[in-house]
Amino acid sequence: xxxxxxxxxxxxxxxxxxxxxxxxxxxxxxxxxxxxxxxxxxxxxxxxxxxxxxxxxxxxxxxxxxxxxxxxxxxxxxxxxxxxxxxxxxxxxxxxxxxxxxxxxxxxxxxxxxxxxxxxxxxxxxxxxxxxxxxxxxxxxxxxxxxxxxxxxxxxxxxxxxxxxxxxxxxxxxxxxxxxxxxxxxxxxxxxxxxxxxxxxxxxxxxxxxxxxxxxxxxxxxxxxxxxxxxxxxxxxxxxxxxxxxxxxxxxxxxxxxxxxxxxxxxxxxxxxxxxxxxxxxxxxxxxxxxxxxxxxxxxxxxxxxxxxxxxxxxxxxxxxxxxxxxxxxxxxxxxxxxxx
Amino acid sequence: xxxxxxxxxxxxxxxxxxxxxxxxxxxxxxxxxxxxxxxxxxxxxxxxxxxxxxxxxxxxxxxxxxxxxxxxxxxxxxxxxxxxxxxxxxxxxxxxxxxxxxxxxxxxxxxxxxxxxxxxxxxxxxxxxxxxxxxxxxxxxxxxxxxxxxxxxxxxxxxxxxxxxxxxxxxxxxxxxxxxxxxxxxxxxxxxxxxxxxxxxxxxxxxxxxxxxxxxxxxxxxxxxxxxxxxxxxxxxxxxxxxxxxxxxxxxxxxxxxxxxxxxxxxxxxxxxxxxxxxxxxxxxxxxxxxxxxxxxxxxxxxxxxxxxxxxxxxxxxxxxxxxxxxxxxxxxxxxxxxxxxxxxxxxxxxxxxxxxxxxxxxxxxxxxxxxxxxxxxxxxxxxxxxxxxxxxxxxxxxxxxxxxxxxxxxxxxxxxxxxxxxxxxxxxxxxxxxxxxxxxxxxxxxxxxxxxxxxxxxxxxxxxxxxxxxxxxxxxxxxxxxxxxxxxxxxxxxxxxxxxxxxxxxxxxxxxxxxxxxxxxxxxxxxxxxxxxxxxxxxxxxxxxxxxxxxxxxxxxxxxx
Numbered sequence: 097x098x099x100x101x102x103x104x105x106x107x108x109x110x111x112x113x114x115x116x117x118x119x120x121x122x123x124x125x126x127x128x129x130x131x132x133x134x135x136x137x138x139x140x141x142x143x144x145x146x147x148x149x150x151x152x153x154x155x156x157x158x159x160x161x162x163x164x165x166x167x168x169x170x171x172x173x174x175x176x177x178x179x180x181x182x183x184x185x186x187x188x189x190x191x192x193x194x195x196x197x198x199x200x201x202x203x204x205x206x207x208x209x210x211x212x213x214x215x216x217x218x219x220x221x222x223x224x225x226x227x228x229x230x231x232x233x234x235x236x237x238x239x240x241x242x243x244x245x246x247x248x249x250x251x252x253x254x255x256x257x258x259x260x261x262x263x264x265x266x267x268x269x270x271x272x273x274x275x276x277x278x279x280x281x282x283x284x285x286x287x288x289x290x291x292x293x294x295x296x297x298x299x300x301x302x303x304x305x306x307x308x309x310x311x312x313x314x315x316x317x318x319x320x321x322x323x324x325x326x327x328x329x330x331x332x333x334x335x336x337x338x339x340x341x342x343x344x345x346x347x348x349x350x351x352x353x354x355x356x357x358x359x360x361x362x363x364x365x366x367x368x369x370x371x372x373x374x375x376x377x378x379x380x381x382x383x384x385x386x387x388x389x390x391x392x393x394x395x396x397x398x399x400x401x402x403x404x405x406x407x408x409x410x411x412x413x414x415x416x417x418x419x420x421x422x423x424x425x426x427x428x429x430x431x432x433x434x435x436x437x
Numbered sequence: 438x439x440x441x442x443x444x445x446x447x448x449x450x451x452x453x454x455x456x457x458x459x460x461x462x463x464x465x466x467x468x469x470x471x472x473x474x475x476x477x478x479x480x481x482x483x484x485x486x487x488x489x490x491x492x493x494x495x496x497x498x499x500x501x502x503x504x505x506x507x508x509x510x511x512x513x514x515x516x517x518x519x520x521x522x523x524x525x526x527x528x529x530x531x532x533x534x535x536x537x538x539x540x541x542x543x544x545x546x547x548x549x550x551x552x553x554x555x556x557x558x559x560x561x562x563x564x565x566x567x568x569x570x571x572x573x574x575x576x577x578x579x580x581x582x583x584x585x586x587x588x589x590x591x592x593x594x595x596x597x598x599x600x601x602x603x604x605x606x607x608x609x610x611x612x613x614x615x616x617x618x619x620x621x622x623x624x625x626x627x628x629x630x631x632x633x634x635x636x637x638x639x640x641x642x643x644x645x646x647x648x649x650x651x652x653x654x655x656x657x658x659x660x661x662x663x664x665x666x667x668x669x670x671x672x673x674x675x676x677x678x679x680x681x682x683x684x685x686x687x688x689x690x691x692x693x694x695x696x697x698x699x700x701x702x703x704x705x706x707x708x709x710x711x712x713x714x715x716x717x718x719x720x721x722x723x724x725x726x727x728x729x730x731x732x733x734x735x736x737x738x739x740x741x742x743x744x745x746x747x748x749x750x751x752x753x754x755x756x757x758x759x760x761x762x763x764x765x766x767x768x769x770x771x772x773x774x775x776x777x778x779x780x781x782x783x784x785x786x787x788x789x790x791x792x793x794x795x796x797x798x799x800x801x802x803x804x805x806x807x808x809x810x811x812x813x814x815x816x817x818x819x820x821x822x823x824x825x826x827x828x829x830x831x832x833x834x835x836x837x838x839x840x841x842x843x844x845x846x847x848x849x850x851x852x853x854x855x856x857x858x859x860x861x862x863x864x865x866x867x868x869x870x871x872x873x874x875x876x877x878x879x880x881x882x883x884x885x886x887x888x889x890x891x892x893x894x895x896x897x898x899x900x901x902x903x904x905x906x907x908x909x910x911x912x913x914x915x916x917x918x919x920x921x922x923x924x925x926x927x928x929x930x931x932x933x934x935x936x937x938x939x940x941x942x943x944x945x946x947x948x949x950x951x952x953x954x955x956x957x958x959x960x961x962x963x964x965x966x967x968x969x970x971x972x973x974x975x976x977x978x979x980x981x982x983x984x985x986x987x988x989x990x991x992x993x994x995x996x997x998x999x
Contacts (some may be wrong), residue, residue, distance in 0.1 A: 125949045130693070131959070133964070134962070134965075151950045153947060153949050154944070154956070155816055158693075159692070159840070159844075160845060161946045163945060163946075165851070166847035166851030167851060167854070168851060168854060170854045172948075175481040175826070186695075196468055257676065257681070259689045261693075293679050294679050295600075295679025296677060308580055309576045309580060326968070327968045327969075328772075328967075329777075329854060351752055424693060424694075424695075425500075425694040428690075428693040429503055429694065433503075
């Protein structure tokens with residue numbers, strides 16, 4: 097009994113010993129907000145090609161910022177990756193990133209999709225659009241995000257909670273375009289027009305439209321793509337009953353957020369990290385993003401997927417991504433005041 | 438013996454041996470009080486991340502007034518609605534089956550007596566996905582309500598369905614805390630009390646309400662307290678159902694508005710809510726004191742039920758299991774089937790990493806339980822107000838959200854890192870950090886089990902050993918530890934299941950390339966891939982269920998009534 101106890105104690109301690117055996121291969125460590133299974137396949141491809149192993153920590157973007165701040169110079173992280181432009185900007189302003197010097201990246205990515213001081217670069221784009229029921233919404237009825245505040249939409253809208261970063265980022269662009277006061281009034285009016293209090297994920301908003309509860313949902317395009325290719329026939333039926341509308345096409349364009357990455361300031365493997373970023377921006381991988389996660393590629397030479405081509409080309413809002421970071425707290429404050437939960 | 442108002446606590450536990458009554462060579466050693474120092478040190482280490490957080494509380498907050506004016510009231514009302522609703526429901530779902538299973542005999546009783554704890558294996562964030570199918574399925578009905586009765590009726594119905602379903606869902610997976618506590622309380626009650634009530638003309642039902650239930654009150658309260666802390670701590674389910682509580686407010690304020698101080702003030706309010714509820718219970722209890730029947734008294738004999746009554750009893754015990762376990766597991770099996778049949782279901786990611794996750798959970802559960810046993814022993818070695826306070830402080834993590842603890846742990850290790858201690862790089866950023874955070878978060882669980890266990894053992898054996906000249910450590914290892922085996926194994930298993938389900942803390946603190954079943958399930962669910970997510974979800978539930986059944990086996994008091 098005593099011996100068994102001793103042995104199990106040893107085993108327990110052994111499990112807690114740091115696991116740093118894999119020193120042979122070169123490796124980089126990535127702190128990422130992206131929770132996609134497809135990303136793991138991309139990392140494996142990178143390892144096959146270059147022999148560099150990618151180690152990953154996944155958590156929310158702001159939690160990772162806190163972790164980077166607390167770990168300071170001792171952080172194992174080489175790269176910081178988010179699914180939202182505001183997070184990249186906040187990491188930059190917290191002094192957590194270092195500039196990259198890669199002609200490939202500068203050439204490949206349009207200037208609006210990377211930091212002016214080259215501290216981060218976008219990897220994919222995602223559009224936050226209106227998804228509507230063609231049966232109940234007339235063609236001319238939809239126009240802009242601002243129009244959703246019109247009383248004609250009373251009891252016809254759905255959207256998720258404003259705790260979600262995608263809604264917060266959309267709100268920052270509305271503030272930027274129309275001013276804080278108008279943006280606050282807009283949020284309150286949209287909340288009033290909602291058929292039910294905010295709940296669920298973007299996917300659930302789309303299902304609320306397809307099931308007839310609401311006529312229009314605010315959601316990201318790739319969620320519709322995921323429903324269209326789902327294993328569950330109910331999901332595919334739901335996707336078939338709705339359509340995508342890109343708002344503000346006459347004006348500033350539809351809200352586009354980015355998923356992107358920057359090299360961590362204290363990383364001593366900037367060269368490897370740059371190599372990884374260049375790999376992610378290659379047309380091969382960029383086209384795979386379009387196909388697998390339904391995000392839009394940032395490389396203009398990469399191919400869109402068939403589903404994206406079916407949704408059609410659109411005008412995108414090219415607001416600076418620093419706005420997303422700068423105005424985030426203001427956006428949450430306005431949501432709080434507007435009563436958009 | 439039930440409640441003896443106005444009477445002081447009966448000394449079933451002999452007063453702590455007076456220092457002067459010990460042999461003189463003892464006195465010298467005693468003075469060093471290494472046990473007390475050890476307990477204080479451990480409390481300090483555990484409290485460090487919480488203190489790091491408290492440090493921010495006093496600083497200036499930009500957003501606090503804004504929060505107080507806009508959302509604070511809603512956060513508080515939602516939290517209270519959930520706490521009250523879930524508490525009432527778990528009382529029904531936990532107490533009634535516990536009473537039936539321990540005091541009646543009916544077909545299916547043995548099977549149900551352990552099946553009733555299984556819902557504890559289901560994490561609330563997974564149950565939320567399944568139960569959210571409810572509001573989704575109700576949409577056609579909602580549309581009819583809107584067409585026939587107008588928008589106001591529709592909005593009301595929507596609120597009722599959503600809040601109601603969330604409360605039912607939380608209660609359905611959390612009631613086992615109450616059930617377990619009640620089973621243990623009922624099975625240790627003396628038959629004499631119930632029989633006295635029956636002799637005085639009470640029906641079995643009245644005897645239950647007048648004698649058994651009041652006597653089980655401490656156990657019930659302990660169970661409900663655990664449920665309340667789980668409800669208050671929940672983040673995933675309330676967010677999904679669109680019922681923002683204080684916990685959601687903490688994250689929104691901290692990460693969305695970047696105001697750490699205001700977020701931590703919300704966390705402070707949360708702890709106050711827990712403290713206030715427990716204080717109310719203390720006050721309601723008044724000066725009543727509770728004494729457990731000693732081992733010599735006659736345990737209850739089960740009342741055989743037949744016919745309609747047996748069927749009713751069966752239904753009352755089956756309903757919670759069906760709602761909290763069979764329904765969610767059934768839905769998940771359906772999704773997992775869809776996933777595995779389709780061609781997408783080819784690869785299950787990170788098999789090896791998952792084994793490491795399980796290993797970490799087991800090892801942490803083992804070490805933390807051992808530490809908690811030693812700690813509690815030290816606290817009880819010389820009861821004092823101070824030492825009881827140590828116990829309370831060390832268990833505080835249970836009422837703190839996982840993510841807040843994670844940030845506290847990061848602050849502590851980050852600060853230590855800056856001193857560039859020689860051995861620290863070996864530790865920070867590794868599994869040790871996450872194991873430590875689990876300990877801070879869950880130390881209350883083994884603490885409670887050990888406290889209850891030590892109270893039941895009482896002091897006489899220990900004092901005999903000490904008087905025979907054995908030092909405390911030897912006494913602990915040779916006398917108390919063997920007697921504590923059952924509660925310690927049960928505590929370790931419950932801890933294991935809780936660590937297995939834990940999500941927010943794990944997400945923030947895990948080292949690179951470290952996946953647990955919970956994080957895998959969460960990644961897939963946040964991709965809106967419910968079918969794929971069902972596979973790891975079912976694995977969590979399966980491993981958790983095995984752990985719980987193992988725990989239950991050790992928790993069952995030996996049955997002496999046959």
